[in-house]
Amino acid sequence: MQGRRRRIRLSAYAAVAALLLFALALAVTGFLTHRHLRDAQVAVGQLRSAMVRQDTPAAEVDRHLRTLQREADAARSLTDGPLWGVPAAVPWVGRPFETVRGASAAVSRVAHDVLPPVQQARSGLVGVSLANPKGGVDLRPVVAAQQPLGRAHDATEAVLADVRRLPTTGLGPVDGARRDLITQLDALGGQLSSAHDLVTLLPPMLGAQEPRRYLVAFQNDAEARGSGGLPGVYAVLRADHGRLDFERYGVSGDFAGVDVPLTGLGNDFAQLYRGAGPGRFFGNATVSPHFPSSATLLLRFYQAKYHSKLDGALALDPTALSLMLAVTGPATMEDGTRVGADNVVALTERDAYERFPDPVVRKLYLIEVARAVADVILERGPQKGTAFASALGKAVDARRLLLFSTRADEQSVLAGRKVGGTLSDTEGLFSGVVINNGGGNKLDYYLRRQVTYEPSCTSAAGHEATVTIRLTNTAPRSGLSDYVAGRADQPVVPVKKGTNRLLVSYYATKGAGFTGATLDGKPTLLAVDSERGRPVFTSTLEIGPGQTRVLKLVVDEPAGAKGPVTTLVQPLVLPQQTVVRSACAAAGAP
Amino acid sequence: MRAFKVAAATVGLSAALTGTAVGLAGPVNAAPGSGGCTNGSYPPANSTVAMSRSRASVGMTISYQARCFKPGEKVTATVFSTPRVVGTPTADKQGTVSGSFTVTSDLKPGRHTLELAAATGTQSASFIVVPSAAAAGTSASTDNGSLAFTGSDAAKTAGAGFVLLLGGGALIVAAKRRKHANAAA
Numbered sequence: 001m002q003g004r005r006r007r008i009r010l011s012a013y014a015a016v017a018a019l020l021l022f023a024l025a026l027a028v029t030g031f032l033t034h035r036h037l038r039d040a041q042v043a044v045g046q047l048r049s050a051m052v053r054q055d056t057p058a059a060e061v062d063r064h065l066r067t068l069q070r071e072a073d074a075a076r077s078l079t080d081g082p083l084w085g086v087p088a089a090v091p092w093v094g095r096p097f098e099t100v101r102g103a104s105a106a107v108s109r110v111a112h113d114v115l116p117p118v119q120q121a122r123s124g125l126v127g128v129s130l131a132n133p134k135g136g137v138d139l140r141p142v143v144a145a146q147q148p149l150g151r152a153h154d155a156t157e158a159v160l161a162d163v164r165r166l167p168t169t170g171l172g173p174v175d176g177a178r179r180d181l182i183t184q185l186d187a188l189g190g191q192l193s194s195a196h197d198l199v200t201l202l203p204p205m206l207g208a209q210e211p212r213r214y215l216v217a218f219q220n221d222a223e224a225r226g227s228g229g230l231p232g233v234y235a236v237l238r239a240d241h242g243r244l245d246f247e248r249y250g251v252s253g254d255f256a257g258v259d260v261p262l263t264g265l266g267n268d269f270a271q272l273y274r275g276a277g278p279g280r281f282f283g284n285a286t287v288s289p290h291f292p293s294s295a296t297l298l299l300r301f302y303q304a305k306y307h308s309k310l311d312g313a314l315a316l317d318p319t320a321l322s323l324m325l326a327v328t329g330p331a332t333m334e335d336g337t338r339v340g341a342d343n344v345v346a347l348t349e350r351d352a353y354e355r356f357p358d359p360v361v362r363k364l365y366l367i368e369v370a371r372a373v374a375d376v377i378l379e380r381g382p383q384k385g386t387a388f389a390s391a392l393g394k395a396v397d398a399r400r401l402l403l404f405s406t407r408a409d410e411q412s413v414l415a416g417r418k419v420g421g422t423l424s425d426t427e428g429l430f431s432g433v434v435i436n437n438g439g440g441n442k443l444d445y446y447l448r449r450q451v452t453y454e455p456s457c458t459s460a461a462g463h464e465a466t467v468t469i470r471l472t473n474t475a476p477r478s479g480l481s482d483y484v485a486g487r488a489d490q491p492v493v494p495v496k497k498g499t500n501r502l503l504v505s506y507y508a509t510k511g512a513g514f515t516g517a518t519l520d521g522k523p524t525l526l527a528v529d530s531e532r533g534r535p536v537f538t539s540t541l542e543i544g545p546g547q548t549r550v551l552k553l554v555v556d557e558p559a560g561a562k563g564p565v566t567t568l569v570q571p572l573v574l575p576q577q578t579v580v581r582s583a584c585a586a587a588g589a590p
Numbered sequence: 591m592r593a594f595k596v597a598a599a600t601v602g603l604s605a606a607l608t609g610t611a612v613g614l615a616g617p618v619n620a621a622p623g624s625g626g627c628t629n630g631s632y633p634p635a636n637s638t639v640a641m642s643r644s645r646a647s648v649g650m651t652i653s654y655q656a657r658c659f660k661p662g663e664k665v666t667a668t669v670f671s672t673p674r675v676v677g678t679p680t681a682d683k684q685g686t687v688s689g690s691f692t693v694t695s696d697l698k699p700g701r702h703t704l705e706l707a708a709a710t711g712t713q714s715a716s717f718i719v720v721p722s723a724a725a726a727g728t729s730a731s732t733d734n735g736s737l738a739f740t741g742s743d744a745a746k747t748a749g750a751g752f753v754l755l756l757g758g759g760a761l762i763v764a765a766k767r768r769k770h771a772n773a774a775a
Contacts, residue, residue, distance in 0.1 A: 528641050
């Protein structure tokens with residue numbers, strides 16, 4: 001009897017001791033896992049900054065990658081045995097174990113399945129010349145990057161899906177780590193998806209299978225249009241197995257008398273742009289901020305005039321050219337003029353007008369500039385490889401380099417990217433100011449814009465916003481030619497030279513309305529339209545040289561629309577200052 | 591290089607022959623201020639009806655203005671969908687009409703159209719009628735009575751429960767007071 005009790009007591013001690021040991025083992029492995037994961041995180045940071053730099057040697061990237069793999073594997077092997085498997089299987093109480101275990105496995109998979117193929121793609125593309133000896137772009141390294149980038153992207157998405165399935169635990173540090181991991185994997189997945197789209201689209205669009213021809217519109221943003229500026233000069237770019245040649249240069253006047261339909265651009269397009277006639281004037285074909293609409297019209301004009309179907313359209317402006325010239329170095333024209341990053345904008349959008357008062361001579365001169373610049377960019381750009389690609393990326397980010405394809409599958413990819421230049425179709429809060437020059441001059445070279453969006457303090461419903469659009473015409477009061485500072489419309493009353501006329505459109509949240517507007521503090525009326533289902537409120541205003549005009553709208557946002565506010569910033573010559581406040585300034589604050 | 595010069599010269603020639611450099615491309619409008627009234631113009635103009643607000647509730651006034659009518663032309667302003675004439679303004683010397691109307695209670699919440707009809711053509715723009723107070727806008731802020739109930743359904747229910755609770759509390763307090771009052775009497 002006594003012996004049996006003793007045996008029970010002994011085995012109870014043994015059980016408690018085992019439990020304590022088990023708990024100790026969990027604590028020690030937990031601590032070690034934490035340390036390895038922390039070191040892995042440091043390695044990820046080093047790896048990221050090494051990969052982003054163009055000039056990092058492959059060996060250095062490899063070293064960071066091996067460190068990461070070592071730490072991630074250590075964390076994984078500590079947690080993937082029965083020691084963590086058993087408690088992880090316990091309902092509810094086991095959640096933190098399950099999540100730490102899953103996160104360790106995820107980091108290890110990223111280190112083995114995602115980053116090595118990324119490094120493989122990187123070493124084939126970064127820091128190498130992409131120039132084809134026969135001219136243009138060598139597409140082979142681009143094609144070679146498709147498979148590893150696709151693999152890395154798929155692996156990232158799979159890991160992300162698994163991490164999302166890990167339970168939240170109620171333990172702050174564990175849940176925080178899980179959240180951070182999701183955020184980072186999400187960002188990585190997005191970047192890999194972009195990179196994969198790029199290397200997948202580039203070869204066919206540059207004629208890997210069959211030659212392609214694109215309309216290239218040089219948008220002059222000294223005369224603002226929704227997509228950027230007036231397409232004064234255009235060219236046809238032929239791409240054949242990466243080789244790039246310009247076939248034809250021309251000017252907007254070539255399309256005088258050509259009339260194209262506005263069909264298929266949305267029910268509200270024709271109504272909104274009734275006063276612009278974007279199907280009758282090539283120079284107005286880019287009035288819309290939705291580039292696919294602008295590109296469709298540009299291509300219709302070309303086809304109507306030359307009876308030749310092109311494969312897409314590309315739009316760029318002088319600022320985009322300056323970004324590219326900063327990498328390639330300047331071009332030299334036949335007359336010895338140097339065109340570089342520092343002077344291409346002023347030369348083409350201001351100085352040319354003063355040097356060549358005759359518009360026909362000036363257009364020829366601008367074609368010469370476009371050609372000299374294009375030659376240098378096409379020759380030296382590919383040699384600069386990814387340095388040049390990142391200049392293109394900057395232009396794309398600012399909507400200064402836009403691309404449209406007539407092939408539906410390609411266009412569906414482009415439309416989801418910045419380079420597609422679409423008007424966002426988000427149902428969330430939205431704020432955009434789009435200006436079209438209504439004076440037929442080049443005064444937008446001098447236009448300064450400041451746009452502020454702020455929730456109203458006075459609104460009891462809490463879903464009202466005040467939008468303040470402050471415009472300044474910084475043009476000099478004298479010294480400009482009639483062509484630059486005059487008026488091609490017919491003002492009702494004569495205006496001072498240098499006075500601009502602007503169509504200022506506010507693109508609001510879907511379902512929003514405006515409940516009042518003022519111009520310089522006085523009540524004003526706004527034209528009420530829509531584009532692609534988004535409300536558009538337009539003021540037509542005059543703005544003298546040196547004058548500032550302030551247009552203020554009170555916008556009633558729909559109750560269901562959520563932040564953050566998506567903004568649309570039109571690419572004009574002077575950068576727009578954009579301020580989005582998340583809450584109204586406290587009463588009495590300046 | 592040479593090929594380009596030839597191409598450029600050809601372009602220049604064609605531009606010169608057709609007289610169509612951009613500066614000359616602007617069509618000569620029939621009358622000052624009539625830009626964009628017939629099939630659009632270079633430079634662009636906006637020819638849509640302008641309004642003082644696109645969202646209003648019953649009792650509010652909407653002002654409007656529209657271009658592109660014939661000077662002196664009689665215009666009929668009608669609100670749809672149940673047609674109701676809200677004005678018959680006359681176009682001024684520039685062919686512009688302006689006027690205003692009040693949103694009356696027969697306009698149900700939702701989208702409505704203001705149509706300006708004349709012999710030369712019809713223009714229209716839409717506005718939205720919202721239940722009063724929810725219209726926001728400073729001019730409507732006098733009536734805040736129903737704002738407490740503009741939240742979600744859940745919030746409404748919770749709010750109503752809270753009100754009931756308060757009401758219950760008030761009843762109990764009132765009952766106790768009455769007791770005291772009775773005792774004192």
